[in-house]
Amino acid sequence: MKALRCSQHGGPELLTVENVAAPVPKAGEVLVNVKAAGVNFPDALIIQNKYQFKPALPFTPGGELAGVVTAVGDGVTRVRVGDAVIGFTGWGAFAEQAVLPAEGLIPMPEGMPFEIAGSFLMTYGTSWHALKDRAQLQAGETVLVLGAAGGIGIAAIEIAKALGARVIAAASSAEKLKICRAKGADETIDYVREDLRERLKALTGGRGVDVVCDPVGGKFTEPTLRSLAWRGRLLVIGFADGEIPRLPLNLPLLKGCAIVGVFWGDFLKREPDAAAADLRELSRLYAQSSIAPLVSLRCPLEGAGDAIEALMKRQVMGKAVVLP
Numbered sequence: 001m002k003a004l005r006c007s008q009h010g011g012p013e014l015l016t017v018e019n020v021a022a023p024v025p026k027a028g029e030v031l032v033n034v035k036a037a038g039v040n041f042p043d044a045l046i047i048q049n050k051y052q053f054k055p056a057l058p059f060t061p062g063g064e065l066a067g068v069v070t071a072v073g074d075g076v077t078r079v080r081v082g083d084a085v086i087g088f089t090g091w092g093a094f095a096e097q098a099v100l101p102a103e104g105l106i107p108m109p110e111g112m113p114f115e116i117a118g119s120f121l122m123t124y125g126t127s128w129h130a131l132k133d134r135a136q137l138q139a140g141e142t143v144l145v146l147g148a149a150g151g152i153g154i155a156a157i158e159i160a161k162a163l164g165a166r167v168i169a170a171a172s173s174a175e176k177l178k179i180c181r182a183k184g185a186d187e188t189i190d191y192v193r194e195d196l197r198e199r200l201k202a203l204t205g206g207r208g209v210d211v212v213c214d215p216v217g218g219k220f221t222e223p224t225l226r227s228l229a230w231r232g233r234l235l236v237i238g239f240a241d242g243e244i245p246r247l248p249l250n251l252p253l254l255k256g257c258a259i260v261g262v263f264w265g266d267f268l269k270r271e272p273d274a275a276a277a278d279l280r281e282l283s284r285l286y287a288q289s290s291i292a293p294l295v296s297l298r299c300p301l302e303g304a305g306d307a308i309e310a311l312m313k314r315q316v317m318g319k320a321v322v323l324p
Helices: 041-047 121-134 151-162 174-182 196-203 218-226 250-255 264-270 272-287 301-312
Strands: 002-005 016-019 029-039 064-072 084-088 097-101 105-107 142-145 166-171 187-190 209-214 228-236 258-261 295-299 319-322
Touching: 002 301, 016 301, 029 084, 029 121, 029 301, 041 301, 064 097, 084 097, 084 121, 121 151, 121 209, 121 228, 121 264, 121 272, 142 151, 151 166, 151 174, 151 209, 166 174, 166 196, 174 187, 187 196, 196 218, 209 218, 218 228, 218 250, 228 250, 264 272, 295 301, 301 319
Parallel strands: 142 166, 142 209, 166 187, 209 228, 228 258, 295 319
Antiparallel strands: 002 016, 029 064, 029 097, 029 319, 064 084, 084 105
């Protein structure tokens, strides 16, 4: 079978498509024919050896997929050959076939296309866990979304609106903000051309925002922490800017606010029943058209490295999807 391979750590230009032996499921595992695999920021980190998980070289990147079960290992009863499934792999999804534990699979929602299913799990799962569980977002509260035109950002806008919140979307261009408004954002900020703190003061009457959804990090995190309202919550989701910010810890004291970590991958492993319940709720919202994932880039395996590079350069709005 064909697979995208990382044989040395570095940029996406080092990735190659190779013919490798098809995997065989062991006890408790499932073999899936990959129909679609979402491209996410952790894919860019893992090939550079900068992520929490560090697979041995050579390996196949790709953290999420949708496909059809073609074989099951001993003891697997929860899925059968022929089932359409969504799976979280960590790595291994950018290939024609992938093996993963049966407990890492969920049924694909009826009527959901493979390209949506293959790019749905990480961004919407993360954003739901962040806003509903970690932030305990309430209807009527105000949410600021940074990097709002990216995969996490679009998901956060839609989920926050579904939960009854007011959403302020911040992104780096007029084109990106147009997408954010189309996805339901009430207000927008171009944080390249506008002063982020001053705009937030104006949009909230000086009160500040209740929740910040931050997958960006870098220079934008501290001004948003300073823009939180009393009892506000700063959701630390990732560092797409490339810099992990150092924050003055007197601010949480003075504001009575919280800095809250969001690590959906570990949540999935540590609390699988809660994660499964979240995904059932997201499937319901999709069926009701309350959320509509945006796929703006589709490519074959040979284009997966270019898709990762586009993501690193923040050129992807919504999600990029690899179609083996």
